Amino acid sequence: MSKNNLYLALIHYPVSNKKGNTIASALTTIDMHDIARAAITFGVRGFYVVTPLMDQQVLAHEVIAHWTEGMGGVLNPFRKQALELIRVVSTFEDAVEEIKNERRAQVVTIATTAASHENAVTIKQMAHRLESDASHVIAFGTAWGMSLEFIENCDFVMEPVQGINGYNHLSVRSAVSIILDRICHDRQCLGS
Structure with missing residues:
Protein backbone atom coordinates (compact mmCIF):
# COMPACT_ATOMS: atom_id res chain seq x y z
CA MET A 1 0.00 0.00 0.00
CA SER A 2 1.30 3.41 -0.85
CA LYS A 3 0.83 5.18 2.50
CA ASN A 4 1.66 3.56 5.80
CA ASN A 5 -1.47 4.87 7.53
CA LEU A 6 -3.63 1.78 7.97
CA TYR A 7 -4.18 -0.05 11.26
CA LEU A 8 -6.38 -2.97 12.27
CA ALA A 9 -8.21 -3.64 15.53
CA LEU A 10 -9.64 -6.98 16.58
CA ILE A 11 -12.44 -6.17 19.01
CA HIS A 12 -13.27 -8.57 21.85
CA TYR A 13 -15.43 -6.00 23.66
CA PRO A 14 -18.04 -4.72 23.07
CA VAL A 15 -19.24 -7.58 20.89
CA SER A 16 -22.53 -9.45 20.66
CA ASN A 17 -23.41 -13.05 21.39
CA LYS A 18 -25.91 -14.95 19.26
CA LYS A 19 -28.78 -13.59 21.39
CA GLY A 20 -27.67 -10.01 20.71
CA ASN A 21 -26.38 -9.35 24.24
CA THR A 22 -23.19 -7.33 24.61
CA ILE A 23 -20.34 -9.47 25.92
CA ALA A 24 -16.56 -9.72 26.08
CA SER A 25 -15.28 -12.63 23.98
CA ALA A 26 -12.24 -14.82 24.54
CA LEU A 27 -9.14 -14.57 22.38
CA THR A 28 -8.55 -17.09 19.65
CA THR A 29 -4.80 -17.22 19.24
CA ILE A 30 -5.01 -18.39 15.63
CA THR A 41 1.62 -8.98 3.90
CA PHE A 42 -0.54 -5.98 2.98
CA GLY A 43 1.56 -3.26 4.64
CA VAL A 44 -0.56 -2.53 7.70
CA ARG A 45 1.23 -0.32 10.21
CA GLY A 46 -0.12 -1.91 13.41
CA PHE A 47 -2.61 -4.50 14.62
CA TYR A 48 -4.45 -3.98 17.92
CA VAL A 49 -5.97 -6.77 19.97
CA VAL A 50 -8.64 -5.08 22.09
CA THR A 51 -9.80 -6.77 25.30
CA PRO A 52 -10.53 -5.41 28.76
CA LEU A 53 -10.08 -8.88 30.30
CA MET A 54 -6.74 -9.09 32.09
CA ASP A 55 -6.41 -12.87 31.72
CA GLN A 56 -6.90 -12.49 27.97
CA GLN A 57 -4.32 -9.70 27.82
CA VAL A 58 -1.85 -11.96 29.65
CA LEU A 59 -2.55 -14.74 27.14
CA ALA A 60 -2.03 -12.36 24.22
CA HIS A 61 1.27 -11.11 25.64
CA GLU A 62 2.45 -14.71 26.24
CA VAL A 63 1.70 -15.67 22.64
CA ILE A 64 3.42 -12.55 21.29
CA ALA A 65 6.46 -13.05 23.55
CA HIS A 66 6.87 -16.69 22.50
CA TRP A 67 7.03 -15.69 18.84
CA THR A 68 8.99 -12.45 19.20
CA GLU A 69 11.37 -13.08 22.13
CA GLY A 70 11.26 -16.84 22.67
CA MET A 71 12.12 -19.97 20.74
CA GLY A 72 9.22 -19.45 18.33
CA GLY A 73 10.90 -16.37 16.88
CA VAL A 74 14.19 -18.23 16.47
CA LEU A 75 12.53 -21.13 14.69
CA ASN A 76 10.21 -18.98 12.57
CA PRO A 77 11.53 -15.45 11.90
CA PHE A 78 8.68 -14.74 9.47
CA ARG A 79 6.12 -15.33 12.24
CA LYS A 80 8.22 -13.17 14.57
CA GLN A 81 8.12 -10.29 12.11
CA ALA A 82 4.34 -10.56 11.77
CA LEU A 83 3.60 -10.83 15.50
CA GLU A 84 5.74 -7.78 16.22
CA LEU A 85 2.87 -5.76 14.69
CA ILE A 86 0.48 -6.75 17.51
CA ARG A 87 -0.34 -4.29 20.29
CA VAL A 88 -2.63 -5.24 23.15
CA VAL A 89 -4.97 -2.60 24.62
CA SER A 90 -7.98 -2.54 26.95
CA THR A 91 -10.26 -0.40 24.80
CA PHE A 92 -10.68 0.73 21.23
CA GLU A 93 -10.31 4.30 22.50
CA ASP A 94 -6.85 3.35 23.82
CA ALA A 95 -5.91 2.10 20.34
CA VAL A 96 -7.17 5.30 18.69
CA GLU A 97 -5.21 7.41 21.18
CA GLU A 98 -2.00 5.44 20.54
CA ILE A 99 -2.44 5.82 16.78
CA LYS A 100 -3.07 9.54 17.14
CA ASN A 101 0.12 9.93 19.20
CA GLU A 102 2.18 7.76 16.83
CA ARG A 103 1.34 9.52 13.59
CA ARG A 104 0.25 12.93 14.88
CA ALA A 105 -2.69 12.82 12.47
CA GLN A 106 -6.45 12.55 12.60
CA VAL A 107 -7.68 8.98 13.15
CA VAL A 108 -10.59 7.75 11.03
CA THR A 109 -12.43 4.76 12.50
CA ILE A 110 -14.07 2.16 10.25
CA ALA A 111 -16.35 -0.61 11.50
CA THR A 112 -16.91 -3.85 9.65
CA THR A 113 -19.99 -6.01 9.88
CA ALA A 114 -21.47 -9.01 8.10
CA ALA A 115 -24.85 -7.24 8.07
CA SER A 116 -25.87 -4.71 5.46
CA HIS A 117 -25.70 -1.11 6.61
CA GLU A 118 -27.59 1.77 5.03
CA ASN A 119 -24.63 4.14 4.63
CA ALA A 120 -21.84 1.61 4.16
CA VAL A 121 -18.77 2.66 2.19
CA THR A 122 -17.44 0.39 -0.50
CA ILE A 123 -13.97 -1.11 -0.54
CA LYS A 124 -13.12 1.15 -3.48
CA GLN A 125 -14.24 4.24 -1.54
CA MET A 126 -12.17 3.13 1.45
CA ALA A 127 -9.11 2.56 -0.72
CA HIS A 128 -9.50 6.10 -2.06
CA ARG A 129 -9.88 7.52 1.49
CA LEU A 130 -6.63 5.85 2.52
CA GLU A 131 -4.78 8.17 0.15
CA SER A 132 -5.30 11.02 2.64
CA ASP A 133 -2.76 11.77 5.37
CA ALA A 134 -5.17 10.69 8.12
CA SER A 135 -4.60 7.46 10.01
CA HIS A 136 -7.30 4.82 9.47
CA VAL A 137 -8.16 1.94 11.78
CA ILE A 138 -10.47 -0.81 10.58
CA ALA A 139 -12.23 -2.60 13.43
CA PHE A 140 -13.22 -6.24 13.12
CA GLY A 141 -15.50 -7.96 15.61
CA THR A 142 -15.22 -11.34 17.25
CA ALA A 143 -18.11 -13.52 18.51
CA TRP A 144 -21.23 -12.42 16.57
CA GLY A 145 -19.77 -9.04 15.65
CA MET A 146 -19.32 -5.69 17.31
CA SER A 147 -22.18 -4.16 19.25
CA LEU A 148 -24.49 -1.85 17.31
CA GLU A 149 -23.46 1.04 19.56
CA PHE A 150 -19.78 0.45 18.73
CA ILE A 151 -20.53 0.35 15.00
CA GLU A 152 -22.59 3.54 15.15
CA ASN A 153 -19.80 5.36 16.99
CA CYS A 154 -17.31 4.73 14.18
CA ASP A 155 -16.79 7.31 11.44
CA PHE A 156 -17.64 4.81 8.69
CA VAL A 157 -19.09 1.34 8.25
CA MET A 158 -17.61 -0.77 5.48
CA GLU A 159 -19.74 -2.88 3.19
CA PRO A 160 -19.78 -6.56 4.15
CA VAL A 161 -17.85 -9.19 2.26
CA GLN A 162 -20.38 -10.87 -0.03
CA GLY A 163 -20.08 -14.36 -1.42
CA ILE A 164 -22.11 -15.84 -4.24
CA ASN A 165 -24.81 -17.87 -2.49
CA GLY A 166 -26.06 -15.78 0.43
CA TYR A 167 -24.02 -17.58 3.10
CA ASN A 168 -22.34 -14.84 5.13
CA HIS A 169 -20.55 -16.13 8.22
CA LEU A 170 -16.80 -15.95 7.56
CA SER A 171 -14.18 -16.31 10.25
CA VAL A 172 -12.81 -12.93 11.21
CA ARG A 173 -9.34 -13.86 9.96
CA SER A 174 -10.77 -14.73 6.54
CA ALA A 175 -12.72 -11.48 6.38
CA VAL A 176 -9.60 -9.47 7.28
CA SER A 177 -7.57 -11.12 4.53
CA ILE A 178 -10.26 -10.61 1.90
CA ILE A 179 -10.78 -6.95 2.82
CA LEU A 180 -7.04 -6.19 2.90
CA ASP A 181 -6.55 -7.85 -0.48
CA ARG A 182 -9.42 -5.87 -2.00
CA ILE A 183 -8.20 -2.58 -0.51
CA CYS A 184 -4.68 -3.24 -1.80
CA HIS A 185 -6.00 -4.11 -5.25
CA ASP A 186 -8.21 -1.02 -5.40
CA ARG A 187 -5.36 1.23 -4.22
CA GLN A 188 -3.19 -0.12 -7.02
CA CYS A 189 -6.01 0.51 -9.49
CA LEU A 190 -6.14 4.10 -8.27
CA GLY A 191 -2.52 4.51 -9.35
CA SER A 192 -0.78 3.99 -6.00
Missing part, protein backbone atom coordinates in the same frame (compact mmCIF):
# COMPACT_ATOMS: atom_id res chain seq x y z
CA ASP A 31 -6.80 -15.10 14.86
CA MET A 32 -3.80 -13.23 16.25
CA HIS A 33 -1.38 -15.24 14.12
CA ASP A 34 -3.33 -15.14 10.88
CA ILE A 35 -4.38 -11.50 11.10
CA ALA A 36 -0.82 -10.44 11.93
CA ARG A 37 0.43 -12.38 8.90
CA ALA A 38 -2.18 -10.75 6.64
CA ALA A 39 -1.38 -7.34 8.14
CA ILE A 40 2.32 -7.54 7.35
Whole structure:
Protein backbone atom coordinates (compact mmCIF):
# COMPACT_ATOMS: atom_id res chain seq x y z
CA MET A 1 0.00 0.00 0.00
CA SER A 2 1.30 3.41 -0.85
CA LYS A 3 0.83 5.18 2.50
CA ASN A 4 1.66 3.56 5.80
CA ASN A 5 -1.47 4.87 7.53
CA LEU A 6 -3.63 1.78 7.97
CA TYR A 7 -4.18 -0.05 11.26
CA LEU A 8 -6.38 -2.97 12.27
CA ALA A 9 -8.21 -3.64 15.53
CA LEU A 10 -9.64 -6.98 16.58
CA ILE A 11 -12.44 -6.17 19.01
CA HIS A 12 -13.27 -8.57 21.85
CA TYR A 13 -15.43 -6.00 23.66
CA PRO A 14 -18.04 -4.72 23.07
CA VAL A 15 -19.24 -7.58 20.89
CA SER A 16 -22.53 -9.45 20.66
CA ASN A 17 -23.41 -13.05 21.39
CA LYS A 18 -25.91 -14.95 19.26
CA LYS A 19 -28.78 -13.59 21.39
CA GLY A 20 -27.67 -10.01 20.71
CA ASN A 21 -26.38 -9.35 24.24
CA THR A 22 -23.19 -7.33 24.61
CA ILE A 23 -20.34 -9.47 25.92
CA ALA A 24 -16.56 -9.72 26.08
CA SER A 25 -15.28 -12.63 23.98
CA ALA A 26 -12.24 -14.82 24.54
CA LEU A 27 -9.14 -14.57 22.38
CA THR A 28 -8.55 -17.09 19.65
CA THR A 29 -4.80 -17.22 19.24
CA ILE A 30 -5.01 -18.39 15.63
CA ASP A 31 -6.80 -15.10 14.86
CA MET A 32 -3.80 -13.23 16.25
CA HIS A 33 -1.38 -15.24 14.12
CA ASP A 34 -3.33 -15.14 10.88
CA ILE A 35 -4.38 -11.50 11.10
CA ALA A 36 -0.82 -10.44 11.93
CA ARG A 37 0.43 -12.38 8.90
CA ALA A 38 -2.18 -10.75 6.64
CA ALA A 39 -1.38 -7.34 8.14
CA ILE A 40 2.32 -7.54 7.35
CA THR A 41 1.62 -8.98 3.90
CA PHE A 42 -0.54 -5.98 2.98
CA GLY A 43 1.56 -3.26 4.64
CA VAL A 44 -0.56 -2.53 7.70
CA ARG A 45 1.23 -0.32 10.21
CA GLY A 46 -0.12 -1.91 13.41
CA PHE A 47 -2.61 -4.50 14.62
CA TYR A 48 -4.45 -3.98 17.92
CA VAL A 49 -5.97 -6.77 19.97
CA VAL A 50 -8.64 -5.08 22.09
CA THR A 51 -9.80 -6.77 25.30
CA PRO A 52 -10.53 -5.41 28.76
CA LEU A 53 -10.08 -8.88 30.30
CA MET A 54 -6.74 -9.09 32.09
CA ASP A 55 -6.41 -12.87 31.72
CA GLN A 56 -6.90 -12.49 27.97
CA GLN A 57 -4.32 -9.70 27.82
CA VAL A 58 -1.85 -11.96 29.65
CA LEU A 59 -2.55 -14.74 27.14
CA ALA A 60 -2.03 -12.36 24.22
CA HIS A 61 1.27 -11.11 25.64
CA GLU A 62 2.45 -14.71 26.24
CA VAL A 63 1.70 -15.67 22.64
CA ILE A 64 3.42 -12.55 21.29
CA ALA A 65 6.46 -13.05 23.55
CA HIS A 66 6.87 -16.69 22.50
CA TRP A 67 7.03 -15.69 18.84
CA THR A 68 8.99 -12.45 19.20
CA GLU A 69 11.37 -13.08 22.13
CA GLY A 70 11.26 -16.84 22.67
CA MET A 71 12.12 -19.97 20.74
CA GLY A 72 9.22 -19.45 18.33
CA GLY A 73 10.90 -16.37 16.88
CA VAL A 74 14.19 -18.23 16.47
CA LEU A 75 12.53 -21.13 14.69
CA ASN A 76 10.21 -18.98 12.57
CA PRO A 77 11.53 -15.45 11.90
CA PHE A 78 8.68 -14.74 9.47
CA ARG A 79 6.12 -15.33 12.24
CA LYS A 80 8.22 -13.17 14.57
CA GLN A 81 8.12 -10.29 12.11
CA ALA A 82 4.34 -10.56 11.77
CA LEU A 83 3.60 -10.83 15.50
CA GLU A 84 5.74 -7.78 16.22
CA LEU A 85 2.87 -5.76 14.69
CA ILE A 86 0.48 -6.75 17.51
CA ARG A 87 -0.34 -4.29 20.29
CA VAL A 88 -2.63 -5.24 23.15
CA VAL A 89 -4.97 -2.60 24.62
CA SER A 90 -7.98 -2.54 26.95
CA THR A 91 -10.26 -0.40 24.80
CA PHE A 92 -10.68 0.73 21.23
CA GLU A 93 -10.31 4.30 22.50
CA ASP A 94 -6.85 3.35 23.82
CA ALA A 95 -5.91 2.10 20.34
CA VAL A 96 -7.17 5.30 18.69
CA GLU A 97 -5.21 7.41 21.18
CA GLU A 98 -2.00 5.44 20.54
CA ILE A 99 -2.44 5.82 16.78
CA LYS A 100 -3.07 9.54 17.14
CA ASN A 101 0.12 9.93 19.20
CA GLU A 102 2.18 7.76 16.83
CA ARG A 103 1.34 9.52 13.59
CA ARG A 104 0.25 12.93 14.88
CA ALA A 105 -2.69 12.82 12.47
CA GLN A 106 -6.45 12.55 12.60
CA VAL A 107 -7.68 8.98 13.15
CA VAL A 108 -10.59 7.75 11.03
CA THR A 109 -12.43 4.76 12.50
CA ILE A 110 -14.07 2.16 10.25
CA ALA A 111 -16.35 -0.61 11.50
CA THR A 112 -16.91 -3.85 9.65
CA THR A 113 -19.99 -6.01 9.88
CA ALA A 114 -21.47 -9.01 8.10
CA ALA A 115 -24.85 -7.24 8.07
CA SER A 116 -25.87 -4.71 5.46
CA HIS A 117 -25.70 -1.11 6.61
CA GLU A 118 -27.59 1.77 5.03
CA ASN A 119 -24.63 4.14 4.63
CA ALA A 120 -21.84 1.61 4.16
CA VAL A 121 -18.77 2.66 2.19
CA THR A 122 -17.44 0.39 -0.50
CA ILE A 123 -13.97 -1.11 -0.54
CA LYS A 124 -13.12 1.15 -3.48
CA GLN A 125 -14.24 4.24 -1.54
CA MET A 126 -12.17 3.13 1.45
CA ALA A 127 -9.11 2.56 -0.72
CA HIS A 128 -9.50 6.10 -2.06
CA ARG A 129 -9.88 7.52 1.49
CA LEU A 130 -6.63 5.85 2.52
CA GLU A 131 -4.78 8.17 0.15
CA SER A 132 -5.30 11.02 2.64
CA ASP A 133 -2.76 11.77 5.37
CA ALA A 134 -5.17 10.69 8.12
CA SER A 135 -4.60 7.46 10.01
CA HIS A 136 -7.30 4.82 9.47
CA VAL A 137 -8.16 1.94 11.78
CA ILE A 138 -10.47 -0.81 10.58
CA ALA A 139 -12.23 -2.60 13.43
CA PHE A 140 -13.22 -6.24 13.12
CA GLY A 141 -15.50 -7.96 15.61
CA THR A 142 -15.22 -11.34 17.25
CA ALA A 143 -18.11 -13.52 18.51
CA TRP A 144 -21.23 -12.42 16.57
CA GLY A 145 -19.77 -9.04 15.65
CA MET A 146 -19.32 -5.69 17.31
CA SER A 147 -22.18 -4.16 19.25
CA LEU A 148 -24.49 -1.85 17.31
CA GLU A 149 -23.46 1.04 19.56
CA PHE A 150 -19.78 0.45 18.73
CA ILE A 151 -20.53 0.35 15.00
CA GLU A 152 -22.59 3.54 15.15
CA ASN A 153 -19.80 5.36 16.99
CA CYS A 154 -17.31 4.73 14.18
CA ASP A 155 -16.79 7.31 11.44
CA PHE A 156 -17.64 4.81 8.69
CA VAL A 157 -19.09 1.34 8.25
CA MET A 158 -17.61 -0.77 5.48
CA GLU A 159 -19.74 -2.88 3.19
CA PRO A 160 -19.78 -6.56 4.15
CA VAL A 161 -17.85 -9.19 2.26
CA GLN A 162 -20.38 -10.87 -0.03
CA GLY A 163 -20.08 -14.36 -1.42
CA ILE A 164 -22.11 -15.84 -4.24
CA ASN A 165 -24.81 -17.87 -2.49
CA GLY A 166 -26.06 -15.78 0.43
CA TYR A 167 -24.02 -17.58 3.10
CA ASN A 168 -22.34 -14.84 5.13
CA HIS A 169 -20.55 -16.13 8.22
CA LEU A 170 -16.80 -15.95 7.56
CA SER A 171 -14.18 -16.31 10.25
CA VAL A 172 -12.81 -12.93 11.21
CA ARG A 173 -9.34 -13.86 9.96
CA SER A 174 -10.77 -14.73 6.54
CA ALA A 175 -12.72 -11.48 6.38
CA VAL A 176 -9.60 -9.47 7.28
CA SER A 177 -7.57 -11.12 4.53
CA ILE A 178 -10.26 -10.61 1.90
CA ILE A 179 -10.78 -6.95 2.82
CA LEU A 180 -7.04 -6.19 2.90
CA ASP A 181 -6.55 -7.85 -0.48
CA ARG A 182 -9.42 -5.87 -2.00
CA ILE A 183 -8.20 -2.58 -0.51
CA CYS A 184 -4.68 -3.24 -1.80
CA HIS A 185 -6.00 -4.11 -5.25
CA ASP A 186 -8.21 -1.02 -5.40
CA ARG A 187 -5.36 1.23 -4.22
CA GLN A 188 -3.19 -0.12 -7.02
CA CYS A 189 -6.01 0.51 -9.49
CA LEU A 190 -6.14 4.10 -8.27
CA GLY A 191 -2.52 4.51 -9.35
CA SER A 192 -0.78 3.99 -6.00
